[in-house]
Amino acid sequence: MALGTILAAAFATALAVAPGSSSDNLKQQTIVETLEIAPPFILDNSEQVFFSEATIQRGDTLQRLLGRLNISDSDAASFLRSSPLTSAIRREFIAGRTAAASASGDGKLLSFYFPLGDKETALTIKRIGSEFRAEIVAERPEIHIETKTARIESSLFGATDAAGIPDSIAILMAEIFGSEIDFHSDLRKDDRFTVSYEMRYLQGQPIRTGKVVAAEFVNNGKTSRAIWFDHGNEQGEYLTPEGKPLRKAFLRSPLEFSRISSGFSRRFHPILKTWRAHQGVDYAAPTGTPIRATANASVDFVGTQRGYGKTVVLKHDGKHTTLYAHLSRFSPGVRKGARVNQGETIGYVGQTGWATGPHLHYEFRINNTPVNPLSAKLPIESASLDAKQLALFKQQSSAKLAALERMNESSIAYLE
Structure with a gap:
């Protein structure tokens, strides 16, 4: 009861001093005061x-x-x-x-x-x-092997930049795994990769990168590995850990990096305004972007083809041909009958012919029938190793694989 009495008194006091509906008896005053604001913190990376x-x-x-x-x-x-x-x-x-x-x-x-x-x-x-x-x-540089790992958040270059991996190594990885992974459409957030590569030092300073000696790429849950097998005289190739050739006869994409703007399917043609079968893949890219031959070939056609505009057709063997259309210009030396190598620049992106914007139209044909280049089974470029070569490769690759494993284990432990 005593507590109740005290609370009641306190409440009554509060009501007594609270302002009523009229504020005539309240004195109002405006006070202006200058406040000091701390200067913003600016990260100084000039020492990096x-x-x-x-x-x-x-x-x-x-x-x-x-x-x-x-x-x-x-x-x-x-x-x-x-x-x-x-x-x-x-x-x-x-x-x-x-x-x-x-x-x-x-x-x-x-x-x-x-x-x-x-x-x-x-x-x-x-x-x-x-x-x-x-x-x-x-030029007698020291060669160091550096091994780094990264996770895809937005793009391959974004991941390599965050991990301190030079752009030249990112491009090499895209070339190495280019037959296994389409870097235009296959990359997923949280894909990850580990790469061991040569870095050349002169007088203690890094001067340039060398080759990738081993790499692993986990794309959408599927793991691909590549190990450099040295044949001597700076010649070699990338193989799987089992000694199988990694490089296929064809690259998945004729452009290093771009986005697919139209796939292999029926689509509404933006110029003809009708539904038609789209028998290739369109890659949106700025005018002047280099276009590379997806496989060794001879030039079967170079010139203009109606809706295709400036076009190159390559003949790779008895049944495989590829077509590259809407080019802005051709590379010097690309003429009918000329030989081109896989990865060689044959022309540049444009929008000649029936095109509403700069892009490359790419067709992959088997026995003159267009097939989807993103899902077609690609032939292997070279034969597997014989028993002697395989034994030598296993000997060379064991330390490289161990470096990848150690980096993966430490990366997983860090993330957990």
Whole structure:
């Protein structure tokens, strides 16, 4: 009862001091006060060092090359462009040559590596304070094997960037598994991969990547593995752990990276406005994107074909042909009867003929009948190893497989 009395009194007091419906007796006052706001925290990555490499393209300039190397440094560009010490770069600025560089997070050049044409020397440039030092050195790099793993969140390049894997290795992986995985349509979120690759170091600095020595890709629950089998004299091939050739006679896709805009099925034709059988696969890509031959072949046709526009037809053997349509232009040397190799550029994406936008129309034909290139069973390119070769391969591959296994185990433990 005493507690109830106290609570009642407290409640009554509260009611007594609470304002009523009228606020005439309340004094109102506006107070303005300046508050100090802490400055936003900006992540400073200028102390980080980033390594990259890029290949000189046809028609390239030094400025474009530096841009692909993530270098934004006017002092370095001026030194490379005008110093007598860097004349070798200007003299041998040739398409196909690969340069490498390390840069700070804000784009300042730290080191630059440019192999020379004699294949035994290279021009190296280092930043020393605010100055640059250039010298020609004998190319005797140390080769280190680096093994890294990553998980697909959005794209192959996004995953390799997050793991610190150079773009050149990502491209090599796409080529190695190109007959097993269509990197345009097959990638799934949470796919994962592990790769062991060569990294060449000169005077303690990374200068360029080498070949992939072993790789594993888990795509939609299916595991594919590739091991490099060295035949000597820098010749070799990628095999499965069982010693079976991994590379098929045909690549799954004629473009390295793009998206499929129309599959092998019936569709409503955007120009003819009728339902028609679509006897190929369309790959949307910017005009000028290189198109590669999906297999070794001879050129059966090069020219213009009505709705197909500029077209190339390749003849691979007695029953396999492929067609590439809507090209903007053909590669030099692509003419009827010429030989082309798998992966060789035969032309460039365009929108000639009946096309509403730039894309490549690709057809895969068996005995002149179009089949779906994404699901067709592809022939093996080469024969399996004999008993002696297989024994040698098993000996070479055991350590490479062990490195993949160790990285997988540590990655799974980390994720768990």
